[in-house]
Amino acid sequence: MEDQDDPVPVFGSWPRIYAAVIVSALVVMGLIAWFSAHRY
Amino acid sequence: MSSLDWAVLVVYLVGIAAFGLWAGRGNRRIDDFFLAGRQMRWWAVGLSVMATQISAITFIGTTGQAYTDGMRFLVVYFGLPFAMVILCLTVVPFFYRARVFTAYEYLERRFDARTRTLTSLLFLLSRGLSVGVTLYAPSLVLSVLLGWGEAETILLMGVSTIVYVIYGGNRSVIWTDVVQMGIIWFGIFVCLAVAIRQLPEGVGLRDALALAQLNGKLEVIDTAPSLTQPYTLWSGLIGGLFLMLAYFGCDQSQVQRYLSGSSLTQSRLSLLFNAFLKVPMQFLILLTGVLVFVFYHFHAPPLLWNRAELARLEREAPAAELAEIRTRFSAALQGRRESAARFLHGRDPQVAQAYFGHGRQLDEARKEAVRLLEHTRGEAGYGDANYIFPTYILTQLPSGLAGLVIAVIFAAAMSTLSGEFNSLATATMVDFYRRFVRSDGGDAHELLLSRVFTGFWGGFACLIALQAGRLGSAIEVVNRFGSYFYGSILGVFALAVLTARASARGAFYGLLIGMFSVWAVASSTKIHFLWYNVVGAVTVFVSGLVITAFWPQEEAAGPRELP
Numbered sequence: 001m002e003d004q005d006d007p008v009p010v011f012g013s014w015p016r017i018y019a020a021v022i023v024s025a026l027v028v029m030g031l032i033a034w035f036s037a038h039r040y
Numbered sequence: 041m042s043s044l045d046w047a048v049l050v051v052y053l054v055g056i057a058a059f060g061l062w063a064g065r066g067n068r069r070i071d072d073f074f075l076a077g078r079q080m081r082w083w084a085v086g087l088s089v090m091a092t093q094i095s096a097i098t099f100i101g102t103t104g105q106a107y108t109d110g111m112r113f114l115v116v117y118f119g120l121p122f123a124m125v126i127l128c129l130t131v132v133p134f135f136y137r138a139r140v141f142t143a144y145e146y147l148e149r150r151f152d153a154r155t156r157t158l159t160s161l162l163f164l165l166s167r168g169l170s171v172g173v174t175l176y177a178p179s180l181v182l183s184v185l186l187g188w189g190e191a192e193t194i195l196l197m198g199v200s201t202i203v204y205v206i207y208g209g210n211r212s213v214i215w216t217d218v219v220q221m222g223i224i225w226f227g228i229f230v231c232l233a234v235a236i237r238q239l240p241e242g243v244g245l246r247d248a249l250a251l252a253q254l255n256g257k258l259e260v261i262d263t264a265p266s267l268t269q270p271y272t273l274w275s276g277l278i279g280g281l282f283l284m285l286a287y288f289g290c291d292q293s294q295v296q297r298y299l300s301g302s303s304l305t306q307s308r309l310s311l312l313f314n315a316f317l318k319v320p321m322q323f324l325i326l327l328t329g330v331l332v333f334v335f336y337h338f339h340a341p342p343l344l345w346n347r348a349e350l351a352r353l354e355r356e357a358p359a360a361e362l363a364e365i366r367t368r369f370s371a372a373l374q375g376r377r378e379s380a381a382r383f384l385h386g387r388d389p390q391v392a393q394a395y396f397g398h399g400r401q402l403d404e405a406r407k408e409a410v411r412l413l414e415h416t417r418g419e420a421g422y423g424d425a426n427y428i429f430p431t432y433i434l435t436q437l438p439s440g441l442a443g444l445v446i447a448v449i450f451a452a453a454m455s456t457l458s459g460e461f462n463s464l465a466t467a468t469m470v471d472f473y474r475r476f477v478r479s480d481g482g483d484a485h486e487l488l489l490s491r492v493f494t495g496f497w498g499g500f501a502c503l504i505a506l507q508a509g510r511l512g513s514a515i516e517v518v519n520r521f522g523s524y525f526y527g528s529i530l531g532v533f534a535l536a537v538l539t540a541r542a543s544a545r546g547a548f549y550g551l552l553i554g555m556f557s558v559w560a561v562a563s564s565t566k567i568h569f570l571w572y573n574v575v576g577a578v579t580v581f582v583s584g585l586v587i588t589a590f591w592p593q594e595e596a597a598g599p600r601e602l603p
Contacts, residue, residue, distance in 0.1 A: 006305035014308075018125045021315045025121035028319050032114065036260045040250035 041186065041434065045443025052223070052447035056216055056454065057200050063215035064208010069483045073209035073490050074141055074466045076300040080211075084218050085306065086313030088459070089288075089297045090321075091217035093314075094224065096178035096453035097426065099325065104425035106329025110257035115276025116283070116570065117322050123284035124315035128308040130537050131289045136304045141470040143295040143533070150536040151544035153475070158551065159532060160471035162525050163292055164464060168497065171460045172504025177426070178453045179505060182446070184348045185430050194505045201454045202498035205461045206491050210300055213458045220451035227448030228324050234437055235331035240338045247384045248334040254383065254392060255399070257330045268566045279570030286530040286573050293463040332432050337380045339436070343369055343409050345427035349417075353409065356416045365408050372401035457501065465493035524562065527573030528554030531580025538581075543588040550584030 011017040041049075067073045105113050131143075140146045144163065148156035179193040186193075204212045236245055252258050262272045269275075288294045288311065301307030343366060344350040353362060375398035383391045414420050433445045469490050474481075481489070531554050535542040557579040558572050567575075 006303040008305060009309070014128075017312060018128070021121050021125055021312055024316055025118075025319070029118060032319075032323060033261050036111070036258050040246050040253055 041442060041446070042439040044440045045446065048440060048443030049447050049450070052450065053196070053200055056219065056451070057204050059219060060204025060212040060216045060458075061207050064204060064212030067209050067211070067487060070141075070469065070486045070490050072211070073487055074296065074462070074469070076209070076211040076214055078300060079302050080214055080300045080306065082301065082306040082309035082313060084214055085298055085301050085310035087221040088214040088217035088455075089294060089310055089314050090318065091221040091224070091452075091455035092293055092297060092459035093287075093318075093456075094321075094452055095174050095456040096449045097174070099224070099449060099452045100178065100181060100429045101426050102322070102325050103329035103332065103429035104427070106257065106326040107333045107428045108425050110252075110255070111260050111323075111326045111330060112262065112271040114260050114319070114322055114326055115262075115271050115273055116280045117319050118273070118276040119278065119281030120284045120318050121315040122277075123281050123288060124311045126281075126285060127289045128311055131533055132298065132307055132311065133304060134537050135295060135299060136301075136307055141296075141299070142292050142467050143290055144292070144467065144471050147532065147536060147547070148475075151532075151542075151547045155532065155544060155548045155551070156471060157475075158548070159290075159529050160292075160467050162529065164467055166525070167291070167293060167460060168464055168500060169504060171457060171464070171497070171501040172508060174453065174456050174460065175501050176505035176508035178449055180509075181426050181430055182449065184346060185427065185434055186446075190509070191506055194502060197450060197453055198457065198498060198502040198505065201457045202461065202495060202502075205458045205498065206494045209490070209494075210296065210462050213462050214297070214300060216458060217455045220455040223444075223451045224448050224455075225321075227445050227451075228321070228328065230441060231328045231433075231445060232324060232331070234441065235328055235335055238335055238436060239331075243338070243381075243384060248331055250384060250387070251334050251337060251380055252330045254395070255333070257333060267571055268568055270568050270570075275568055275570040279568070279572075279574055282527055282530065282573035282577055283570060286526045286577070290526075290529045290533050292467050293460050296463045296466055297459065329429065332429060335432070335436070337377055340370075340373055342431065343406065344413065344422075345424035345431055346422075347427075347431070349413055349422065349424070353413045353416060357412050361412060362409075365405055365412065369402065369405040369409070372398050372405055376402055457498075461494050461498045461501070464497040465490055468493045468497070523569055523572050524558045525551075525555045525576065527558060527576025528580050529576075530573060531577040531584065534577060534581050535584045539585065541588055542584050543592070545591060546584035546586075546588035547580075549587050550580040553583045554580035 008014060008017055011020055071077055102113065135143060135146055138146050138149060140149075142160065144156045144160035147159055175194055175198050179197055180190060182188065183190040183193040204216065236248070239245070239248055249258065262269070263274075264272050265274065266272060267275075298307040298310050301310060342350060344353065376395060379391055379395035379398055382388070383395050410422050414422055430446075430449070433442050437445060469486070473489060473493075474486075528551050532547050532551050535547050535550065554576045558576040561567055561575050562569075562572060
């Protein structure tokens with residue numbers, strides 16, 4: 001099966017899924033930085 | 041362990057071996073055996089990629105590291121999501137469309153046979169020896185804590201993995217990895233839930249985090265612009281990026297997983313799946329270690345975590361000296377427990393100072409115990425961080441759950457071992473036997489030999505693990521040697537896919553120069569190891585291009601393999 005027969009699920013295209021990965025990575029890092037700095 | 045724990049562990053071991061044998065039936069050619077017939081879906085490959093990376097020593101070592109050093113180690117994974125995107129855009133399409141079995145096979149098509157042979161040989165040398173350590177390290181910890189023989193633990197873990205990988209090849213590896221990764225995720229949530237539930241009455245999760253924060257255990261982001269300081273944000277983002285590019289892009293144990301995808305889309309999705317989940321997973325594992333640290337504020341930890349060494353200390357050290365250390369240790373524990381409770385009540389900075397005082401006394405008493413142990417056994421270098429989490433599991437988890445989490449440690453070890461046995465056999469078969477000995481052996485002959493090579497590497501790993509106690513420093517040298525060429529091999533792949541101009545000569549000599557430069561940096565500077573891959577990759581890339589420009593090849597390199 002070639003990749004053009006296999007659609008990109010949920011996100012629909014490769015640029016969108018790559019953007020989602022990068023945004024998600026930045027959000028996760030931001031949350032970790034907040035978790036680390038928050039006063040408990 | 042209780043009989044229920046034993047039952048859980050036996051069900052896991054028998055069940056996973058039987059499932060591996062069932063899942064791996066139907067291999068007829070080496071495409072089936074090494075690449076699961078190139079029919080796997082992204083989620084199965086993605087879980088297998090994740091399971092191959094998380095070894096038992098990652099699981100127990102990372103929690104131990106969080107206990108002693110906090111969560112700073114998390115930054116090592118910060119480069120991973122970006123690495124996955126870069127790999128999906130670069131090497132994955134090249135590998136997939138070239139229909140190769142190994143990453144190194146691609147290098148012959150792009151450069152020449154010697155570059156392929158050298159990189160594959162480096163992989164076999166380093167991975168072949170490190171797989172012995174992958175087997176030895178958790179076996180040592182489990183044998184000490186469970187009271188089993190070291191050899192029996194190694195053989196139980198090693199042989200049960202070898203059996204299903206020899207029979208089922210990569211299909212067995214991937215499907216057992218899926219189950220093992222499910223068990224590992226379940227185990228992570230169970231450990232977290234139990235650690236939170238076992239906090240004493242009146243101490244909530246927020247209090248536990250406050251205590252961890254007071255000790256600097258929650259510090260993750262360190263923006264110090266230093267090349268020597270471990271685990272800064274920059275070494276994580278840049279050094280971690282290069283480390284992950286090298287591991288997922290050039291290490292056959294990972295490349296082989298995603299080459300099993302049923303399409304390029306499936307292969308790419310398997311890596312992106314890891315890009316989403318890996319950092320949160322490591323966060324949860326480290327958080328578990330931090331909560332275990334808080335737990336031992338309110339429950340007495342042992343003087344030393346390694347039970348066998350503690351027994352030796354009690355047997356051989358002067359009784360009066362040890363009793364004096366124990367008295368100081370207990371008094372410091374009591375003082376720390378009371379001041380911790382008072383601090384949580386009012387968050388008073390003066391109480392925090394008293395708490396730190398007791399903490400220092402506790403550290404001092406423990407250091408004294410370590411000094412006494414080292415003096416008693418006549419050997420320096422005692423470390424026991426890897427024993428902390430398994431001790432917690434065996435002494436604090438309820439019956440049944442302890443067996444489950446020990447099964448998680450077995451699952452983490454076996455999922456890594458299975459992928460490595462399979463990939464070592466693939467490189468041996470494809471890059472050496474088929475390339476230099478016989479390329480027309482037929483399906484039955486090649487399948488039989490692939491199983492023989494799998495058995496050979498499994499047996500070799502067991503042999504190294506059984507001798508590891510004696511090999512000690514030699515293994516450390518080998519591991520260090522591995523870190524010298526990891527980034528350099530990444531540089532060769534960068535030359536292969538990013539430039540049309542680089543010649544075979546540039547790639548080969550660039551690789552040698554890169555390895556030498558990493559060795560020079562490692563032996564003459566204090567630069568942290570996360571930067572070694574950056575040094576190696578950049579040196580190979582630049583020197584490869586310079587050699588290509590100033591020392592032209594008499595024969596043109598083979599045509600570039602376009603995707």
